[in-house]
Amino acid sequence: MLRGMYTAAAGMIAHQRRHDLITNNIANLNTPGYKAQVGVMRSFPEMLINLVNEGADRPSRTIGTLNTGTMVEEVLPIWTQGPLRETANASDLALISNIRVFEEVDGVPVEIRFDASGRGVNQAGETVYQPQAFYTVWNEAGEVRYTRNSQMVVDAEGLLRTTDGHRVLGQDGQPIALGRSLDSVRVTPAGVLLDGQGEVLGSLLITRIDNPYALIREGAGVYRLEGNEAAAAAADPDDFEIRQGFVERSNVDPAQSVTDLMVALRAYEANQRIVQYYDKSLEKAVNEVGRV
Numbered sequence: 001m002l003r004g005m006y007t008a009a010a011g012m013i014a015h016q017r018r019h020d021l022i023t024n025n026i027a028n029l030n031t032p033g034y035k036a037q038v039g040v041m042r043s044f045p046e047m048l049i050n051l052v053n054e055g056a057d058r059p060s061r062t063i064g065t066l067n068t069g070t071m072v073e074e075v076l077p078i079w080t081q082g083p084l085r086e087t088a089n090a091s092d093l094a095l096i097s098n099i100r101v102f103e104e105v106d107g108v109p110v111e112i113r114f115d116a117s118g119r120g121v122n123q124a125g126e127t128v129y130q131p132q133a134f135y136t137v138w139n140e141a142g143e144v145r146y147t148r149n150s151q152m153v154v155d156a157e158g159l160l161r162t163t164d165g166h167r168v169l170g171q172d173g174q175p176i177a178l179g180r181s182l183d184s185v186r187v188t189p190a191g192v193l194l195d196g197q198g199e200v201l202g203s204l205l206i207t208r209i210d211n212p213y214a215l216i217r218e219g220a221g222v223y224r225l226e227g228n229e230a231a232a233a234a235a236d237p238d239d240f241e242i243r244q245g246f247v248e249r250s251n252v253d254p255a256q257s258v259t260d261l262m263v264a265l266r267a268y269e270a271n272q273r274i275v276q277y278y279d280k281s282l283e284k285a286v287n288e289v290g291r292v
Helices: 002-027 254-287
Strands: 037-043 047-051 061-066 070-077 084-086 093-097 102-105 108-111 119-121 127-129 132-138 144-147 152-154 160-162 192-194 200-203 206-209 215-218 222-225 232-234 240-244 246-248
Touching (some): 002 037, 002 070, 002 254, 093 132
Antiparallel strands (some): 037 070, 047 061, 102 108, 132 206, 144 222, 152 160, 192 200, 206 232
């Protein structure tokens, strides 16, 4: 009986975690460049049940297996490109990327297909990740971070920043100092910033992350890379496009998110009723059966 209660409680915890992920996605529906997260659920390892101590003439025998609950094994971001929204605002710089990966098969380049989470399988059966492009920024401590936030501002010191305060880096690895409003700046698809006379003011550092699953999320849409800095390199201009006057919206599907939220809530309530049933059974066993 207690084992069944623990199984139901594990299900409640797993669906609570799933509920939290979905509500976080909905809360960031209007966050520029936000990537939705999904939880991958799996069951606990099955336990083998044996019947023992039946006597010398009756050896132990296997009854079967038992599963003791579920859990959220990992949280995966969905790396699909978010829809673009035209704003006609010169400070909105949408980053578009769909980096293709090829492998050579019998001397012929074959493109690897990726799913919505950015994972694919090559001819050798190995998991391959679709590289992603990010703006390279500094936080307040001067540490490198990566973001898809496409809304920019120029602060009082003339530095280019994202709307959440991160300093945007140029190709020289230093913060871009414009000293003027972005309204008078034109940004080319390759990320080059030009003034009204066509003079180069700087160039955005767009970083290619070969394995985006090595990124650790910090807040809404800001990431850091730990342990394998070699996986980050300046992206080739053919890998991305900067579109001025557009914002990349989050890739959260509101209709699907609401549906998933209702499913998670119903599953949580089902496990809750099981716990309540076991609780009443234990109460009856203590108060009624115990008096016999």
